[in-house]
Amino acid sequence: MSALLEIRDLVTAYGKIEALKGVNLEVQQGSITCLLGPNGAGKTTLMMTAAGILQPRSGSIRFAGAEIAGRPPHAIVAGGIALVPENRLVFPNMTVLDNLHAGAYQRKDDFASDIERLFIRFPRLKERSTQLAGTLSGGEQQMLAVARALMSRPKLLLMDEPSLGLAPLVVEEIFRIIVQLHGDGVSIFLVEQNAHMALKVAQHFYLMEQGKVTFSGTPGALAEDEVIRRAYLGSAKA
Amino acid sequence: MALLELKGVSRHFGGVRAVDTLELAVESGQIFGLIGPNGSGKSTTVNLISGLFPLTSGSIVFQNQNLEKTPTHLRLQAGIARTFQNIRLFGQLTVWQNLWVAQNSPADRARRGFLARWLGGQGGVREEISQLLEFSGLAHKQEDLAANLAFGEQRRLELARALATRPKLLLLDEPAAGMNSEEIGQLRERILKIRAQGTTVLLVEHVMELVMGVTDRIAVLNFGQKIAEGSPAEIQADAAVRKAYLGGGE
Numbered sequence: 393m394s395a396l397l398e399i400r401d402l403v404t405a406y407g408k409i410e411a412l413k414g415v416n417l418e419v420q421q422g423s424i425t426c427l428l429g430p431n432g433a434g435k436t437t438l439m440m441t442a443a444g445i446l447q448p449r450s451g452s453i454r455f456a457g458a459e460i461a462g463r464p465p466h467a468i469v470a471g472g473i474a475l476v477p478e479n480r481l482v483f484p485n486m487t488v489l490d491n492l493h494a495g496a497y498q499r500k501d502d503f504a505s506d507i508e509r510l511f512i513r514f515p516r517l518k519e520r521s522t523q524l525a526g527t528l529s530g531g532e533q534q535m536l537a538v539a540r541a542l543m544s545r546p547k548l549l550l551m552d553e554p555s556l557g558l559a560p561l562v563v564e565e566i567f568r569i570i571v572q573l574h575g576d577g578v579s580i581f582l583v584e585q586n587a588h589m590a591l592k593v594a595q596h597f598y599l600m601e602q603g604k605v606t607f608s609g610t611p612g613a614l615a616e617d618e619v620i621r622r623a624y625l626g627s628a629k630a
Numbered sequence: 631m632a633l634l635e636l637k638g639v640s641r642h643f644g645g646v647r648a649v650d651t652l653e654l655a656v657e658s659g660q661i662f663g664l665i666g667p668n669g670s671g672k673s674t675t676v677n678l679i680s681g682l683f684p685l686t687s688g689s690i691v692f693q694n695q696n697l698e699k700t701p702t703h704l705r706l707q708a709g710i711a712r713t714f715q716n717i718r719l720f721g722q723l724t725v726w727q728n729l730w731v732a733q734n735s736p737a738d739r740a741r742r743g744f745l746a747r748w749l750g751g752q753g754g755v756r757e758e759i760s761q762l763l764e765f766s767g768l769a770h771k772q773e774d775l776a777a778n779l780a781f782g783e784q785r786r787l788e789l790a791r792a793l794a795t796r797p798k799l800l801l802l803d804e805p806a807a808g809m810n811s812e813e814i815g816q817l818r819e820r821i822l823k824i825r826a827q828g829t830t831v832l833l834v835e836h837v838m839e840l841v842m843g844v845t846d847r848i849a850v851l852n853f854g855q856k857i858a859e860g861s862p863a864e865i866q867a868d869a870a871v872r873k874a875y876l877g878g879g880e
Contacts, residue, residue: 431780431781431809436780436781478808532668553808557668557808560838564877587810623810
Protein backbone atom coordinates (compact mmCIF):
# COMPACT_ATOMS: atom_id res chain seq x y z
CA MET A 393 0.00 0.00 0.00
CA SER A 394 1.05 3.57 -0.59
CA ALA A 395 -0.24 6.80 0.84
CA LEU A 396 -3.17 8.18 -1.15
CA LEU A 397 -3.55 11.19 1.12
CA GLU A 398 -0.54 12.57 2.92
CA ILE A 399 -0.93 15.47 5.34
CA ARG A 400 2.17 17.21 6.72
CA ASP A 401 2.44 19.95 9.37
CA LEU A 402 -1.02 21.21 8.52
CA VAL A 403 -2.13 24.39 10.29
CA THR A 404 -5.64 25.80 9.87
CA ALA A 405 -6.83 28.76 11.92
CA TYR A 406 -10.02 30.67 12.61
CA GLY A 407 -8.72 34.17 13.13
CA LYS A 408 -6.15 33.94 15.89
CA ILE A 409 -7.24 30.51 17.04
CA GLU A 410 -5.35 27.61 15.50
CA ALA A 411 -7.72 24.65 15.20
CA LEU A 412 -5.06 22.49 13.55
CA LYS A 413 -1.63 22.95 15.06
CA GLY A 414 0.59 20.94 12.75
CA VAL A 415 -1.28 17.76 11.84
CA ASN A 416 0.55 14.81 10.31
CA LEU A 417 -1.25 11.76 9.01
CA GLU A 418 -1.69 9.46 6.03
CA VAL A 419 -4.54 7.57 4.43
CA GLN A 420 -3.27 4.51 2.60
CA GLN A 421 -4.56 3.59 -0.84
CA GLY A 422 -7.42 1.11 -0.43
CA SER A 423 -7.79 1.55 3.32
CA ILE A 424 -10.47 2.59 5.74
CA THR A 425 -8.75 5.01 8.08
CA CYS A 426 -10.57 6.35 11.11
CA LEU A 427 -10.01 9.59 12.99
CA LEU A 428 -11.17 9.77 16.60
CA GLY A 429 -11.05 12.70 18.98
CA PRO A 430 -13.08 14.71 21.46
CA ASN A 431 -15.34 17.55 20.45
CA GLY A 432 -13.37 20.62 19.52
CA ALA A 433 -10.23 18.61 18.65
CA GLY A 434 -10.29 19.82 15.05
CA LYS A 435 -11.57 16.71 13.24
CA THR A 436 -14.16 18.54 11.18
CA THR A 437 -11.68 21.35 10.51
CA LEU A 438 -9.28 18.76 9.11
CA MET A 439 -11.97 17.29 6.86
CA MET A 440 -12.99 20.73 5.62
CA THR A 441 -9.40 21.69 4.94
CA ALA A 442 -8.78 18.48 3.00
CA ALA A 443 -11.93 19.18 0.97
CA GLY A 444 -10.75 22.73 0.23
CA ILE A 445 -13.61 24.44 2.06
CA LEU A 446 -11.15 25.92 4.54
CA GLN A 447 -7.78 27.32 3.52
CA PRO A 448 -4.80 26.06 5.51
CA ARG A 449 -2.43 28.61 6.97
CA SER A 450 0.56 26.39 6.31
CA GLY A 451 1.55 22.79 5.66
CA SER A 452 1.02 20.33 2.88
CA ILE A 453 -1.77 18.04 1.68
CA ARG A 454 -0.68 15.63 -1.04
CA PHE A 455 -3.28 13.55 -2.84
CA ALA A 456 -2.09 10.81 -5.18
CA GLY A 457 1.27 12.55 -5.22
CA ALA A 458 0.02 16.04 -6.13
CA GLU A 459 -0.06 19.02 -3.77
CA ILE A 460 -3.66 20.13 -3.21
CA ALA A 461 -3.44 22.31 -0.08
CA GLY A 462 -5.35 25.53 -0.60
CA ARG A 463 -6.89 24.50 -3.90
CA PRO A 464 -10.59 25.37 -4.29
CA PRO A 465 -13.22 22.71 -3.46
CA HIS A 466 -14.35 22.15 -7.04
CA ALA A 467 -10.79 21.39 -8.12
CA ILE A 468 -10.42 18.93 -5.25
CA VAL A 469 -13.68 17.17 -6.12
CA ALA A 470 -12.57 16.98 -9.77
CA GLY A 471 -9.28 15.48 -8.56
CA GLY A 472 -11.07 12.61 -6.83
CA ILE A 473 -11.92 13.59 -3.24
CA ALA A 474 -15.53 13.89 -2.09
CA LEU A 475 -16.81 14.95 1.33
CA VAL A 476 -19.84 13.59 3.16
CA PRO A 477 -20.21 16.50 5.57
CA GLU A 478 -21.07 16.44 9.23
CA ASN A 479 -24.83 16.67 9.71
CA ARG A 480 -25.28 15.51 6.09
CA LEU A 481 -26.10 18.98 4.67
CA VAL A 482 -28.19 17.74 1.79
CA PHE A 483 -29.95 20.50 -0.15
CA PRO A 484 -33.27 20.38 1.71
CA ASN A 485 -35.38 22.21 -0.87
CA MET A 486 -34.19 20.14 -3.81
CA THR A 487 -35.46 16.70 -4.71
CA VAL A 488 -33.42 13.59 -4.04
CA LEU A 489 -32.66 13.31 -7.76
CA ASP A 490 -31.55 16.95 -8.01
CA ASN A 491 -29.25 16.41 -5.02
CA LEU A 492 -27.62 13.56 -6.94
CA HIS A 493 -27.32 15.73 -10.05
CA ALA A 494 -25.64 18.38 -7.90
CA GLY A 495 -23.08 15.78 -6.88
CA ALA A 496 -22.25 15.26 -10.55
CA TYR A 497 -22.11 18.99 -11.25
CA GLN A 498 -18.69 18.94 -12.87
CA ARG A 499 -19.04 15.76 -14.85
CA LYS A 500 -19.17 16.13 -18.63
CA ASP A 501 -19.89 12.45 -19.34
CA ASP A 502 -23.21 10.67 -19.04
CA PHE A 503 -23.93 9.79 -15.43
CA ALA A 504 -27.39 8.21 -15.84
CA SER A 505 -25.93 4.77 -15.22
CA ASP A 506 -24.34 6.02 -11.97
CA ILE A 507 -27.76 7.03 -10.70
CA GLU A 508 -29.18 3.64 -11.70
CA ARG A 509 -26.42 1.89 -9.76
CA LEU A 510 -26.87 4.12 -6.72
CA PHE A 511 -30.61 3.45 -6.76
CA ILE A 512 -29.86 -0.27 -6.63
CA ARG A 513 -27.57 0.26 -3.64
CA PHE A 514 -29.96 2.71 -1.94
CA PRO A 515 -33.47 1.53 -2.85
CA ARG A 516 -35.04 4.01 -0.43
CA LEU A 517 -33.61 6.87 -2.45
CA LYS A 518 -35.19 5.50 -5.60
CA GLU A 519 -38.58 5.30 -3.86
CA ARG A 520 -38.16 8.91 -2.80
CA SER A 521 -36.38 10.31 -5.85
CA THR A 522 -38.94 13.07 -6.47
CA GLN A 523 -39.36 13.96 -2.80
CA LEU A 524 -37.67 17.04 -1.31
CA ALA A 525 -34.52 16.01 0.54
CA GLY A 526 -35.53 18.01 3.62
CA THR A 527 -38.52 15.70 4.16
CA LEU A 528 -36.38 12.55 4.38
CA SER A 529 -35.64 10.92 7.73
CA GLY A 530 -32.17 11.36 9.20
CA GLY A 531 -31.01 7.96 8.01
CA GLU A 532 -32.27 8.58 4.49
CA GLN A 533 -30.57 11.98 4.39
CA GLN A 534 -27.31 10.30 5.38
CA MET A 535 -27.72 7.79 2.55
CA LEU A 536 -28.37 10.69 0.20
CA ALA A 537 -25.29 12.57 1.38
CA VAL A 538 -23.18 9.47 0.70
CA ALA A 539 -24.82 8.89 -2.70
CA ARG A 540 -24.35 12.55 -3.66
CA ALA A 541 -20.66 12.31 -2.83
CA LEU A 542 -20.34 9.13 -4.90
CA MET A 543 -21.74 10.91 -7.98
CA SER A 544 -18.34 12.52 -8.51
CA ARG A 545 -16.76 9.03 -8.59
CA PRO A 546 -14.24 9.79 -5.87
CA LYS A 547 -11.08 7.80 -5.21
CA LEU A 548 -11.17 9.02 -1.63
CA LEU A 549 -14.33 9.54 0.40
CA LEU A 550 -14.13 11.81 3.45
CA MET A 551 -16.93 10.94 5.87
CA ASP A 552 -17.53 13.23 8.83
CA GLU A 553 -19.48 11.36 11.50
CA PRO A 554 -21.87 9.42 9.29
CA SER A 555 -23.58 7.78 12.29
CA LEU A 556 -24.52 11.10 13.93
CA GLY A 557 -28.07 11.08 15.25
CA LEU A 558 -29.02 7.80 13.61
CA ALA A 559 -30.92 4.88 15.11
CA PRO A 560 -28.77 1.85 16.06
CA LEU A 561 -30.25 -0.22 13.24
CA VAL A 562 -29.47 2.51 10.70
CA VAL A 563 -25.92 2.91 12.02
CA GLU A 564 -25.37 -0.78 11.26
CA GLU A 565 -26.64 -0.18 7.72
CA ILE A 566 -24.34 2.81 7.21
CA PHE A 567 -21.36 0.73 8.25
CA ARG A 568 -22.42 -2.08 5.91
CA ILE A 569 -22.39 0.49 3.12
CA ILE A 570 -18.95 1.72 4.14
CA VAL A 571 -17.63 -1.85 3.88
CA GLN A 572 -19.28 -2.28 0.47
CA LEU A 573 -17.79 0.95 -0.87
CA HIS A 574 -14.42 -0.11 0.39
CA GLY A 575 -14.90 -3.42 -1.40
CA ASP A 576 -15.54 -1.46 -4.60
CA GLY A 577 -12.11 0.12 -4.26
CA VAL A 578 -12.92 3.48 -2.68
CA SER A 579 -10.49 4.57 0.03
CA ILE A 580 -12.26 6.00 3.06
CA PHE A 581 -11.20 8.52 5.66
CA LEU A 582 -13.75 8.42 8.44
CA VAL A 583 -14.37 10.65 11.44
CA GLU A 584 -16.41 8.67 13.92
CA GLN A 585 -17.33 8.80 17.61
CA ASN A 586 -18.86 5.35 17.52
CA ALA A 587 -15.55 3.59 18.09
CA HIS A 588 -17.22 0.20 18.54
CA MET A 589 -18.47 0.29 14.97
CA ALA A 590 -15.31 1.87 13.60
CA LEU A 591 -13.20 -0.88 15.16
CA LYS A 592 -15.03 -3.43 13.04
CA VAL A 593 -14.20 -1.77 9.73
CA ALA A 594 -11.09 0.43 9.93
CA GLN A 595 -7.52 -0.77 9.38
CA HIS A 596 -5.84 2.25 10.90
CA PHE A 597 -6.74 4.73 13.60
CA TYR A 598 -5.62 8.23 14.45
CA LEU A 599 -6.56 10.14 17.58
CA MET A 600 -6.62 13.93 17.50
CA GLU A 601 -6.61 16.14 20.57
CA GLN A 602 -6.45 19.93 20.63
CA GLY A 603 -5.39 20.22 17.03
CA LYS A 604 -2.70 17.54 17.03
CA VAL A 605 -2.46 13.86 16.30
CA THR A 606 -1.71 12.09 19.59
CA PHE A 607 -2.08 8.45 18.59
CA SER A 608 -1.59 6.44 15.43
CA GLY A 609 -2.00 2.69 15.29
CA THR A 610 -3.90 -0.43 14.35
CA PRO A 611 -7.28 -1.43 15.83
CA GLY A 612 -5.41 -3.84 18.10
CA ALA A 613 -3.12 -1.14 19.45
CA LEU A 614 -6.11 1.15 19.92
CA ALA A 615 -8.07 -1.39 21.94
CA GLU A 616 -5.04 -1.98 24.16
CA ASP A 617 -4.46 1.68 24.96
CA GLU A 618 -5.99 2.15 28.40
CA VAL A 619 -6.74 5.87 28.10
CA ILE A 620 -8.32 5.57 24.67
CA ARG A 621 -10.29 2.54 25.77
CA ARG A 622 -11.88 4.50 28.56
CA ALA A 623 -12.69 7.53 26.42
CA TYR A 624 -13.92 5.76 23.29
CA LEU A 625 -15.01 2.30 24.21
CA GLY A 626 -16.46 3.05 27.64
CA SER A 627 -16.76 0.22 30.09
CA ALA A 628 -18.23 -2.10 27.48
CA LYS A 629 -16.12 -4.79 25.92
CA ALA A 630 -14.56 -4.00 22.56
CA MET B 631 -49.91 12.58 39.65
CA ALA B 632 -48.10 12.96 36.35
CA LEU B 633 -46.27 16.22 35.70
CA LEU B 634 -46.86 15.89 31.96
CA GLU B 635 -49.60 13.94 30.25
CA LEU B 636 -50.21 13.40 26.56
CA LYS B 637 -53.74 12.15 25.87
CA GLY B 638 -54.47 10.79 22.41
CA VAL B 639 -52.07 13.26 20.85
CA SER B 640 -51.91 13.29 17.05
CA ARG B 641 -50.14 15.52 14.59
CA HIS B 642 -50.53 15.04 10.86
CA PHE B 643 -48.48 16.71 8.14
CA GLY B 644 -50.53 16.38 4.97
CA GLY B 645 -51.17 12.65 4.77
CA VAL B 646 -48.35 11.73 7.13
CA ARG B 647 -49.29 10.82 10.69
CA ALA B 648 -46.08 11.98 12.36
CA VAL B 649 -47.59 11.36 15.79
CA ASP B 650 -50.62 9.12 16.06
CA THR B 651 -52.89 8.90 19.17
CA LEU B 652 -49.94 8.98 21.55
CA GLU B 653 -50.46 8.42 25.27
CA LEU B 654 -47.62 9.37 27.60
CA ALA B 655 -47.39 10.13 31.31
CA VAL B 656 -44.18 11.55 32.74
CA GLU B 657 -44.04 11.55 36.53
CA SER B 658 -42.46 14.37 38.47
CA GLY B 659 -38.79 13.62 39.14
CA GLN B 660 -38.50 11.00 36.41
CA ILE B 661 -35.94 10.73 33.67
CA PHE B 662 -38.12 9.49 30.86
CA GLY B 663 -36.62 8.20 27.62
CA LEU B 664 -38.26 8.46 24.21
CA ILE B 665 -36.63 6.31 21.52
CA GLY B 666 -37.47 5.00 18.07
CA PRO B 667 -36.28 4.94 14.45
CA ASN B 668 -35.45 8.14 12.53
CA GLY B 669 -38.71 9.67 11.44
CA SER B 670 -40.81 7.87 14.08
CA GLY B 671 -42.14 11.11 15.60
CA LYS B 672 -39.86 11.75 18.57
CA SER B 673 -38.83 15.28 17.65
CA THR B 674 -42.38 16.07 16.59
CA THR B 675 -43.52 15.02 20.05
CA VAL B 676 -40.97 17.37 21.64
CA ASN B 677 -42.13 20.14 19.29
CA LEU B 678 -45.76 19.55 20.29
CA ILE B 679 -44.94 19.66 24.00
CA SER B 680 -42.94 22.87 23.62
CA GLY B 681 -45.70 24.36 21.48
CA LEU B 682 -43.81 24.84 18.22
CA PHE B 683 -46.91 23.81 16.34
CA PRO B 684 -50.49 22.87 17.31
CA LEU B 685 -51.92 19.37 17.76
CA THR B 686 -54.15 17.85 15.12
CA SER B 687 -56.09 16.21 17.96
CA GLY B 688 -55.73 15.17 21.58
CA SER B 689 -54.47 17.20 24.52
CA ILE B 690 -51.30 17.92 26.47
CA VAL B 691 -51.63 18.55 30.20
CA PHE B 692 -48.79 20.03 32.25
CA GLN B 693 -49.24 20.45 35.99
CA ASN B 694 -52.99 19.89 35.58
CA GLN B 695 -53.26 22.64 32.97
CA ASN B 696 -54.30 21.99 29.41
CA LEU B 697 -51.69 23.64 27.23
CA GLU B 698 -53.88 23.90 24.16
CA LYS B 699 -54.06 27.70 24.16
CA THR B 700 -50.65 28.30 25.72
CA PRO B 701 -48.10 29.73 23.28
CA THR B 702 -44.45 28.66 23.38
CA HIS B 703 -43.13 31.56 25.45
CA LEU B 704 -45.75 31.00 28.14
CA ARG B 705 -44.99 27.28 28.21
CA LEU B 706 -41.40 28.25 28.89
CA GLN B 707 -42.59 30.52 31.67
CA ALA B 708 -44.70 27.67 33.05
CA GLY B 709 -41.51 25.62 33.30
CA ILE B 710 -41.02 23.71 30.03
CA ALA B 711 -37.59 24.25 28.46
CA ARG B 712 -35.87 22.37 25.66
CA THR B 713 -32.79 21.83 23.58
CA PHE B 714 -32.79 21.31 19.83
CA GLN B 715 -31.57 18.43 17.72
CA ASN B 716 -30.32 20.94 15.15
CA ILE B 717 -28.66 23.41 17.45
CA ARG B 718 -30.31 26.81 17.58
CA LEU B 719 -28.08 29.07 19.60
CA PHE B 720 -27.69 32.80 19.13
CA GLY B 721 -24.55 32.41 17.04
CA GLN B 722 -23.44 36.01 17.10
CA LEU B 723 -23.80 36.36 20.86
CA THR B 724 -21.13 35.15 23.25
CA VAL B 725 -21.59 32.08 25.40
CA TRP B 726 -22.26 34.32 28.42
CA GLN B 727 -24.79 36.41 26.50
CA ASN B 728 -26.68 33.32 25.36
CA LEU B 729 -27.24 32.40 28.99
CA TRP B 730 -28.09 35.93 30.00
CA VAL B 731 -30.79 36.22 27.34
CA ALA B 732 -32.36 32.94 28.46
CA GLN B 733 -32.30 33.91 32.11
CA ASN B 734 -33.68 37.41 31.57
CA SER B 735 -37.38 36.49 31.57
CA PRO B 736 -40.29 38.56 32.90
CA ALA B 737 -40.72 36.02 35.71
CA ASP B 738 -37.06 36.27 36.64
CA ARG B 739 -37.14 40.07 36.62
CA ALA B 740 -40.17 39.98 38.90
CA ARG B 741 -38.63 37.38 41.18
CA ARG B 742 -35.35 39.11 41.80
CA GLY B 743 -36.20 42.76 41.43
CA PHE B 744 -34.18 45.21 39.40
CA LEU B 745 -31.44 46.01 41.89
CA ALA B 746 -30.98 42.51 43.18
CA ARG B 747 -30.41 41.29 39.64
CA TRP B 748 -27.31 43.40 39.26
CA LEU B 749 -25.91 43.72 42.74
CA GLY B 750 -24.06 40.45 42.41
CA GLY B 751 -23.21 38.02 45.15
CA GLN B 752 -25.43 35.14 46.16
CA GLY B 753 -28.52 34.79 43.99
CA GLY B 754 -27.37 37.47 41.59
CA VAL B 755 -27.61 37.10 37.85
CA ARG B 756 -23.87 36.91 37.29
CA GLU B 757 -23.39 34.39 40.07
CA GLU B 758 -26.01 32.13 38.57
CA ILE B 759 -24.55 32.36 35.06
CA SER B 760 -21.11 31.58 36.47
CA GLN B 761 -22.53 28.46 38.09
CA LEU B 762 -24.13 27.39 34.82
CA LEU B 763 -20.87 27.95 32.95
CA GLU B 764 -19.03 25.89 35.54
CA PHE B 765 -21.67 23.15 35.42
CA SER B 766 -21.42 22.92 31.63
CA GLY B 767 -17.64 23.07 31.45
CA LEU B 768 -17.79 26.28 29.41
CA ALA B 769 -16.30 28.78 31.86
CA HIS B 770 -13.13 29.14 29.77
CA LYS B 771 -15.22 29.87 26.66
CA GLN B 772 -17.61 32.46 28.07
CA GLU B 773 -16.35 35.28 25.85
CA ASP B 774 -16.38 33.18 22.65
CA LEU B 775 -19.13 33.64 20.09
CA ALA B 776 -21.51 30.69 20.22
CA ALA B 777 -21.05 30.16 16.47
CA ASN B 778 -17.34 29.50 16.98
CA LEU B 779 -17.80 26.65 19.45
CA ALA B 780 -17.30 23.05 18.40
CA PHE B 781 -20.43 20.98 17.94
CA GLY B 782 -20.25 19.27 21.34
CA GLU B 783 -19.64 22.57 23.11
CA GLN B 784 -22.66 24.05 21.38
CA ARG B 785 -24.72 21.15 22.71
CA ARG B 786 -23.49 21.86 26.23
CA LEU B 787 -24.40 25.53 25.81
CA GLU B 788 -27.88 24.61 24.60
CA LEU B 789 -28.34 22.57 27.76
CA ALA B 790 -27.06 25.42 29.95
CA ARG B 791 -29.32 27.89 28.16
CA ALA B 792 -32.36 25.70 28.84
CA LEU B 793 -31.34 25.40 32.51
CA ALA B 794 -31.00 29.18 32.78
CA THR B 795 -34.80 29.39 32.51
CA ARG B 796 -35.13 27.25 35.68
CA PRO B 797 -37.36 24.61 34.10
CA LYS B 798 -39.55 22.10 35.89
CA LEU B 799 -39.52 19.92 32.78
CA LEU B 800 -36.50 19.73 30.50
CA LEU B 801 -36.90 18.31 27.00
CA LEU B 802 -33.60 17.07 25.58
CA ASP B 803 -33.58 16.29 21.84
CA GLU B 804 -30.56 14.08 21.07
CA PRO B 805 -28.08 15.71 23.45
CA ALA B 806 -25.48 12.94 23.00
CA ALA B 807 -25.23 13.01 19.20
CA GLY B 808 -21.59 13.25 18.19
CA MET B 809 -20.17 12.62 21.64
CA ASN B 810 -17.61 9.98 22.57
CA SER B 811 -17.95 7.60 25.51
CA GLU B 812 -16.20 9.91 27.95
CA GLU B 813 -18.35 12.89 26.96
CA ILE B 814 -21.47 10.72 27.19
CA GLY B 815 -20.41 9.80 30.73
CA GLN B 816 -20.13 13.50 31.62
CA LEU B 817 -23.53 14.17 30.09
CA ARG B 818 -25.03 11.33 32.14
CA GLU B 819 -23.63 12.91 35.32
CA ARG B 820 -25.10 16.28 34.31
CA ILE B 821 -28.54 14.83 33.65
CA LEU B 822 -28.52 13.05 37.01
CA LYS B 823 -27.54 16.30 38.77
CA ILE B 824 -30.30 18.17 36.96
CA ARG B 825 -32.81 15.63 38.21
CA ALA B 826 -31.37 15.81 41.72
CA GLN B 827 -32.07 19.54 41.66
CA GLY B 828 -35.73 18.76 41.06
CA THR B 829 -36.10 18.99 37.29
CA THR B 830 -37.97 16.26 35.41
CA VAL B 831 -36.32 15.19 32.17
CA LEU B 832 -37.73 13.88 28.89
CA LEU B 833 -34.83 12.50 26.87
CA VAL B 834 -34.99 11.79 23.13
CA GLU B 835 -31.85 9.93 22.14
CA HIS B 836 -30.36 7.29 19.86
CA VAL B 837 -27.25 6.67 21.90
CA MET B 838 -28.26 3.63 23.93
CA GLU B 839 -25.18 3.93 26.10
CA LEU B 840 -26.84 7.03 27.56
CA VAL B 841 -30.51 6.05 27.41
CA MET B 842 -30.14 2.68 29.08
CA GLY B 843 -27.89 4.07 31.80
CA VAL B 844 -29.86 7.09 32.89
CA THR B 845 -33.61 6.66 32.34
CA ASP B 846 -36.20 5.30 34.76
CA ARG B 847 -38.71 4.52 32.07
CA ILE B 848 -38.70 4.39 28.28
CA ALA B 849 -41.34 4.67 25.58
CA VAL B 850 -40.61 3.47 22.05
CA LEU B 851 -42.20 5.10 19.00
CA ASN B 852 -42.53 3.68 15.51
CA PHE B 853 -44.49 5.40 12.72
CA GLY B 854 -45.84 7.88 15.26
CA GLN B 855 -47.29 5.23 17.56
CA LYS B 856 -46.09 3.87 20.85
CA ILE B 857 -45.02 0.26 20.35
CA ALA B 858 -43.62 -0.37 23.84
CA GLU B 859 -43.15 1.21 27.24
CA GLY B 860 -41.30 -0.03 30.31
CA SER B 861 -38.07 -0.06 32.28
CA PRO B 862 -34.75 -0.01 30.35
CA ALA B 863 -34.36 -3.75 31.00
CA GLU B 864 -37.86 -4.51 29.72
CA ILE B 865 -37.29 -2.44 26.58
CA GLN B 866 -33.97 -4.12 25.81
CA ALA B 867 -35.65 -7.52 26.06
CA ASP B 868 -38.62 -6.54 23.88
CA ALA B 869 -38.62 -8.46 20.60
CA ALA B 870 -40.64 -5.85 18.68
CA VAL B 871 -38.26 -3.08 19.77
CA ARG B 872 -35.23 -5.10 18.76
CA LYS B 873 -36.70 -5.69 15.34
CA ALA B 874 -37.83 -2.10 14.71
CA TYR B 875 -35.00 -0.24 16.33
CA LEU B 876 -32.21 -1.80 18.33
CA GLY B 877 -31.13 -4.43 15.82
CA GLY B 878 -29.33 -7.63 16.62
CA GLY B 879 -25.74 -6.47 16.17
CA GLU B 880 -22.99 -6.58 18.79
